[in-house]
Amino acid sequence: MFKQRLLKAALASVWFMVLTFPLMGIQLNRVENVIHWRFDRIAMLGAGIFVLAMLWHWCFERRALGLPLIKLPDKVVNTAYSLPSRPLFRRGLPAVILMGMLLMPMVSSIYQTNIMISALLYVMLALGLNIVVGLAGQLVLGYAAFYAVGAYTYGMLYEYFGLTFWVCLPLGGLAAVIAGFLLGLPVLGLRGDYLAIVTLGFGEIVRLLLLSQADLTGGPAGISNIPRPGFFGMEMSLDQVTTYIYYLVLGAVLLTIVVISRLKNSRVGLALQALREDEIACEAMGVNTTRVKLSAFVLCSCWAGFAGVIFAAKTTYINPASFTFMESAMILSMVVLGGMGSITGVVIAAMVLILAPEYLRAFSEYRMLLFGAIMVLMMIFRPQGIVSSERRRYRIPSERQSATENKELSA
Amino acid sequence: MIDELLYFLELFFGGLTRGSIYALIALGYTLVYGIIELINFAHGEIYMIGAFTALIVAGVLGIYGFPAVAILVIASLAAVIWAAAYGFTVEKVAYKPLRGASRLSPLISAIGMSIFLQNYVILAQTSDFVPFPQLLPDLPFLEHIGYIMGPSDFIILVTSTLTMVSLTLFIRYSRMGKAMRATAQNRTMALLLGIDANKVISLTFIIGSGLAAIGGVLIASHMGQVNFAIGFLAGLKAFTAAVLGGIGSVPGAMVGGIVLGLCESFTTGYFSGDYEDVLAFGMLVLILIFRPDGILGKAKVQKV
Known part of the structure; x- marks a missing residue:
């Protein structure tokens, strides 16, 4: 599996090196009629593409398995999701940013x-x-x-x-x-x-x-x-x-x-x-x-x-x-x-x-x-962007649901 | 009187030359749109990369002292091959993962690709205009009518006619061409009949990009210079041509290209060169508003 992936990435790397060769690898000096062969660039590009291709396949594999690209610990995710609903965060952070913005021209x-x-x-x-x-x-x-x-x-x-x-x-x-x-x-x-x-x-x-x-x-x-x-x-x-x-x-x-x-x-x-x-x-x-x-x-x-x-x-x-x-x-x-x-x-x-x-x-x-x-x-x-827009939801919590939610929050 | 006629003829052939280049690029838009309903925004950039590749290869060969004919053939071949490879790669990287996504996602991705490729050429080569070597040979038999049609006009007309005829034959009679038409008509049905849609789509991109590269080499040697931005304007105009003829229709793209080229040439000749680009974009806007299906396109009913 891993071997296959390496092979694929190597192939991609070779492909891109050939593909970009005329534009990246050759520079003409028209005044003196000399060709500068930029093999250094091509080599760097090849190495870069190899890494990127590995990443690319890895991302698609993760996605095919239905996993998120970056797996954060549950605690971090939960905190991140609950942050916008915490009053301190909701009121506090904009206030801090606004203060910073207001003060900015005085210090810069x-x-x-x-x-x-x-x-x-x-x-x-x-x-x-x-x-x-x-x-x-x-x-x-x-x-x-x-x-x-x-x-x-x-x-x-x-x-x-x-x-x-x-x-x-x-x-x-x-x-x-x-x-x-x-x-x-x-x-x-x-x-x-x-x-x-x-x-x-x-x-x-x-x-x-x-x-x-x-x-x-x-x-x-x-x-x-x-x-x-x-x-x-x-x-x-x-x-x-x-x-x-x-x-x-x-x-x-x-x-x-x-x-x-x-x-x-x-x-x-x-x-x-x-x-x-x-x-x-x-x-x-x-x-x-x-x-x-x-x-x-x-x-x-x-x-x-x-x-x-x-x-x-x-x-x-x-x-x-x-x-x-x-x-x-x-x-x-x-x-x-x-x-x-x-x-x-x-x-x-x-x-x-x-x-x-x-x-x-x-x-x-x-x-x-x-x-x-x-x-x-x-x-x-990530077609939804870095911050996906939160949808307005109308939820009518049943008694049991709200109880479990409370428990989760306090835990 | 005779002067006026000659002037008219000069404009006519100028427009025809220009139009056949637009047609060559427009074919790429139309083929791709016909099959995956995507406006391949990066197509103009492929054309530009084709011209650049030809320029570089011709420069290298020139330094090694190859004869002019060999330079022309090898540089054009290299342009076509590399442009086709770029087209293929762009499709694999930027469009294939988005199949089945909403309609706008591939379009935004295509715009991103276009910006990426332009800046890639700036960084890899230069952002200045680069003189393009005179690759096309002189044709002595055109001497008498040289003021109506120069050698490069003649070669452009002949090459693009040949290319378009062979493309039409390919699409009509070859196995892959039939598969392309079938996929354009109904992708699900084509899949059920055992047509490999991915292969067909790749092929479409390869053909379209190759055609654009031919256009790129021709126009660059006609104009005598290239830079990274030529693809944007030419791409938009070719898209106008494709829409004018009815996007998705191969003969439409050819007709649209010629009509646009003639219109531009006559407005420039009889009115003023200032409005050449405005005319093209104005036509684009007006056609899309009043007859989005173009001259030869069929009106489509949107199905729910």
């Missing part, structure tokens, strides 16, 4: 605060996308387009009319909502994968239009010198304004979390989750699927619009290169990694995916490679 440098701001922006974006992808199960690949609409609304309204951040914030959201509505209305009747492609096409169209309408949008150069948000006309130093934006984004994230957790258990939210599970059954239960989808879509684009305005105000400079498909894909991978529909999971995933490459510089080169790999591996081994 501008640089770190800035990184945190972009991480929080991504949290906001990912939570917004989570409404459509996670709750409603509709794959949207052109999310960056709505983000762009928000950012350009602010940029252009400032450039042509001199409007300020606080006026543009709702307008940016509104513009994104209109874009979402106009796109959503015709396409939401489409089947899942077609919807994904249409939104992808839409995203690219928006980006290409921003590029080609140079006299209006500045073309590839974009719009620069966008003002940072003001606070009742107060003069602020760069340090202060960064801190200010930090609190602004933090507030926006908190608002997002509140809105989405309220939404999740609302009538619309429940309809969305029903839609995700089975569209036809959902329709048969009397849910107007198009309308529900549209409302999710609009809400999600609204969030992207807000985030776009904040993004423009934070960087003071926008151009179409910030709104490529890779951006949409990155936000999508946060939702996928975090667990579709789970707020905690998405927040953790967005934080990890943005902060890890910032602090591990060696790792940042491999960032997109890892994002891709994560999306594939998550789909195969």
